[in-house]
Amino acid sequence: TAVLLSSGATITWSHHTITAGNKKEATRALLITIILGMYFTGLQLSEYKDTAFTISDSVYGSLFFVATGFHGLHVIIGTSFLLACLVRLARSHFTITHHFGFEAAI
Numbered sequence: 001t002a003v004l005l006s007s008g009a010t011i012t013w014s015h016h017t018i019t020a021g022n023k024k025e026a027t028r029a030l031l032i033t034i035i036l037g038m039y040f041t042g043l044q045l046s047e048y049k050d051t052a053f054t055i056s057d058s059v060y061g062s063l064f065f066v067a068t069g070f071h072g073l074h075v076i077i078g079t080s081f082l083l084a085c086l087v088r089l090a091r092s093h094f095t096i097t098h099h100f101g102f103e104a105a106i
Contacts, residue, residue: 003043007036011082011106021096023089030086037079044072081105 014029048065055065085105088094094102 003036003040007033007040010036015099015102015106018089018094018099018102019096023092026094027086027089030082030089034079034082034086037075037082040075041072041079044068044075078105 010029010033014026014033017023017026017029047068051064053061053064055061082105085094085102088101
């Protein structure tokens, strides 16, 4: 939970610095957000590895893996979109007035 809340703060930081025209700070905040997304994915994979139950053990196991699996997929896709935004930010595709692609990704 702390990782996800932190990533919410850093993506908001990145968005605000893009709208303020501070590309360097926006890049830093976006990079931190991407690292947090990757870290969360790693934590989830580690949790899957260490669980004492499987998807076929019970209704709880099924619901656990389906719910957390879809959430993990959501994080992976979102992190991929943010990586694309990082490339676009590095190429100066986002400006104070033109940053819809970034907003759509978040």
